[in-house]
Amino acid sequence: MDVLKKVPIKEQDPSIRIENFEEVCLGYNIDEAAEEATRCIQCKNPKCVKGCPVSIDIPGFIKEIVNKDIEEAYQIINKYSALPAICGRVCPQETQCEQVCIRGIKGDPVSIGKLERFVADWARENNIRPVEPEKKNGRKVAVIGSGPAGLTCAKEMAERGYDVTIFEALHEPGGVLVYGIPEFRLPKETVVRPEIENIRALGVKIETNVIIGKTVTIDELMDEEGYEAVFIGTGAGLPNFMGIPGENANGVFSANEYLTRSNLMKAFDDNYDTPIITGNRVAVVGGGNVAMDAARTARRLGADVTVVYRRSEAELPARVEEVHHAKEEGIHLQLLTNPEEILVDENGWVKGMRCVRMELGEEDSSGRRRPVPVENSEFVIEVDTVIMSLGTSPNPLISSTTKGLKSNKYGCIIAEEDTGVTSREGVFAGGDAVTGAATVILAMGAGKQAAEAMDKYLKNI
C-alpha cells in the first residue's frame, strides 16, 4: 500500500451507468475503509475538524474504523451531524475537511467523506438508529423547510427536549436533497429517506404540503398555534433566466424544473405520471453542480449533451469530481461560450442556440477574470432542448408575509452569522435562505448554530 495515495473506490463503469439512475460511486467495504482509516495520523491538533462546518470529531470516528468498531464510529459522528450518509456523498470535501488534512501536504488527503459515508451506510444496514430523548420540555418550536438547514435545526432542538414540527411546502421532505440532487449521486429511498426517518425517530413531526405564507403564516404559528420560536430554512429555490430572445420557447427549461420532474416526480421512471422531455441534443447553460446534475440526468435520459459555460474549465464552479464524472459519461464541454439567442422553429420549439465566443479579460470583484465577448465570433449550436442553470435566489414568499422580518436586495433574509437571529423576535433563519445558494454542510452548520441560539433565547423568556 502506498500511504500517499487514497485507497481506490469502486464506481459504476461509465458506459453502463449512463443507462441507469443508480449510484455512480459504490463505496468502500469494511476492509477498504479500515485500510484507508489507517492513513489518518490522528493529529493532536486536527486541522480537518476546523474545515468541517459542523466540527465532526474526524480523528475520533476514523480511529474506531481502524478498530472496526463501526457502531462506535457512528455514535461519534451522530453527535455532530444528522445527515452523515448524505454529507459523505455530496459535501465538497476537497474545499472543506479534506482540503486542510495534513496528509494532503504530501500526497492525497484522507478520504474523510468516503469514510463518513461508509460508517453511515453501515449503521443503516445494521439498523442502528438514534433514540428519542427521554426528557421533554413540551415547548413547541416550528421549523420551516425540510432541507439540510431545517432538518439539522429540528434534530438539535428535539435532542434538547423541544416539541418540534417541520412545515414543508412540497409533498416530500428533504429540500434540494430530494428535488435537486439526482438519484445517481444521492439515492432517495436508501439514503435520504432513512436519514430523515432518523430525525423523525427523535420525535420530530413533519407536516408536508404546508406553504408558510400561504397555507398559514409565521404570525399565526406564533400567535395562534403556540409555537414559541421559529427557524426559517426555506432555501433559495427561485430560478434565474438569462433574459435572451427565445427563452420561452418549447424545450427551454430551468434546471430546477428539469431536475424536479426527474427527481421529485420520478419522470425518468415510466411508472410515474409526470412527463419529461428528454431531447436528442441538449445544451445546459451554466457550470455549477446544478448544471452538471442536469447534464448527467439528460445524458441518462438518452440525449447528446453539451455544457455551455462562459469562462474556462479552471473557473467551473462545479466540484472537480462531478466534472470528471460528467466527462467520463461523454458530456461535451463548450467553454468560453455564451448564448445570445435561442432559435425557435415555426411551431415554437427550440431548433438551435446562437452563441458567441468569450475570452477572459481583467479580474472582477470576485477575483475571477471577467469573460468578454470576442467580436464576430458568433456561431450556432444545433440543439432541441436547452436547460438554463444560472443559479437561484431565495423565494420572497416568507419575507413578504411575515411582519418585521427584514431581507436584503437579493431577497436573502437578514440574519446574524453565528446565531441566525433575525430582525423579528423569536424568529431565526439559516441556510440558502440567508446566504443564497451555497452547500449542504453550510446549511447544516447554520441550522445547528441557530438551534443553539434558539435554545438560549427560549431559556431566557
Add this chain to the structure above:
Amino acid sequence: MANNYKYIITKKVKLADSIYLMDIMAPRVAAHCYPGQFIILIANEKGERIPLTICDYDREQGTVTIVFQALGNSTKLLAEYEVGEAFRDFTGPLGKRSELVTMPSEELRSKKVLFVAGGVGAAPVYPQVKWMNENGYEADCIIGARSKELVILEDQMRKYAKNVYITTDDGSYGLKGNVNEAIKYLVNEKKHHYDIIIAIGPMIMMKYVCILTKELGIKTIVSMNPIMVDGTGMCGACRLSIGDEIKFACVDGPEFDGHLVNFDEAMKRLSMYKTVEGKMELREKEGDTHHHPGCECHDNENK
C-alpha cells in the same frame, strides 16, 4: 382505491359529461383561501402535481371544492375516486387572490363588473361571483359552453349574479354563438356599460375575448392555466410573457391583465407535453393510433 391518505373526498357530483365537482377535506387550505387562488393535488404515490382552481370553500367544515374536466390521464384518474376515498396530497392556497378581492371597496363599488366563463372556466368564475354577492357588490355573468349539456353551475351562478346570460356554440340553449357574440350583444345592442371584464376559460377563448375588449376599451382580467410543477415559484415552467416582462403564473398570477398577455406563446407552451404523454399512451396501447381526447386538436375547446 382503498388507501390511508389524508385528503378525504366528502362529496362528488357529476356536473356534465366528464366534468366533476368534489369537496375535499383540507382544513388548513379552507381556512386561508380566497377566490382567484388554486390548489395542487396529487392523487397517489405515482401521480403528478395537478393544479386546479378553488371553486368554493367552507371554512367551518374545512372543505375546499374543486371542479375538473376528465381529459387526460391524470384528470381521468381523479374522476375514478369516490366519496370516502382520499388523495395523497393537497396543497394551497396558491397564487394571488383575485384582483376584485383585494381592490378597495369604494373603488369596486363604483365599477360595473361582467364575468365571462367558458366551459370549465365557470368553476373559477363561480367563487368570485359568490364573493361579490356576499360582500354586497353586483355583477353580471355570461356562461358559454359548446352545447346545453356542458353548461355547468348555472343554478349556483343565478343565485349570486344579477343577470346570467347563457350562450352555446350550437344554439342548443340560450344565445347561439361564442362568448364574444354575447359580449357584443350586451355592450352594443343592450347598451350595457362595463368597467371590468373577468374572463376565464380556455386560452383560445380568453385570447379572442381580449382582442374584442381591447377594441371596446374595457379592462379585462384573465386567469392563466399554464403547465406547472411545484406551484410555488421554484421551477419556472409556468412562465408567461406579460407585456415585456416574464412572470410566473403560480406566484405572480394566475390572474393577469388580459391585454398584456402573449396568448400565442402561452398556447404553444401549453401543448408542450401533449406529444410526450401521447407517446406513452401509444406505447401502452401497442399500435392503437387513435389519439386520446386530451390531444392538441381538442385542446382549444377544453380548458
